[in-house]
Amino acid sequence: GAVVSQHPSWVICKSGTSVKIECRSLDFQATTMFWYRQFPKQSLMLMATSNEGSKATYEQGVEKDKFLINHASLTLSTLTVTSAHPEDSSFYICSARDRFPKRDGVSNQPQHFGDGTRLSIL
């Protein structure tokens, strides 16, 4: 249980294009999803918290217009990197919080991670 699917797993595109990454909770509802960015051999940096039906909350220093987040349903959040440039190349990971975690169960975790998306901008 508590499976999060992230798509695509790897994308390569030209500078200036926009890239959309999807994060889906497959077997649970998620009112909250998180988007992280990770550079090689570095930690996960929280970019924003995505809330179903409302605007995302961005961390300090993250450009809202650059990284558009939409959380239109209880099972889907999307991150769009607009007008991507080589410096946006990174590993992006989403996670989702179970709306109804079972106490002491697998679902009783603050977040369940997707497998990540490797974004390469040429």
Next chain:
Amino acid sequence: AQTVTQSQPEMSVQEAETVTLSCTYDTSENNYYLFWYKQPPSRQMILVIRQEAYKQQNATENRFSVNFQKAAKSFSLKISDSQLGDTAMYFCACHNTNAGKSTFGDGTTLTVKP
């Protein structure tokens, strides 16, 4: 602000031996959880073990156990009988229940040698 510090960027251990990864944290919250995650080369984040801050008993999951010292804000991970598949980057994390967000350490790259 909440911080998590892992002071060992890299560590290595012989197969079947025991290794301990260090983690200290700082938080002003009373309600929080502590976690260790494993990130193998595939980069998938895998939960290794969790500890509720209100519990004094150290968490244990098979070969993995923690030494939770709340007063010292220390949360180390001990891996017993190390296996080659344990080779990965390990992240310590503190989850603030009230804020609903997690803070991660910089990670420790563990290599298990045959």
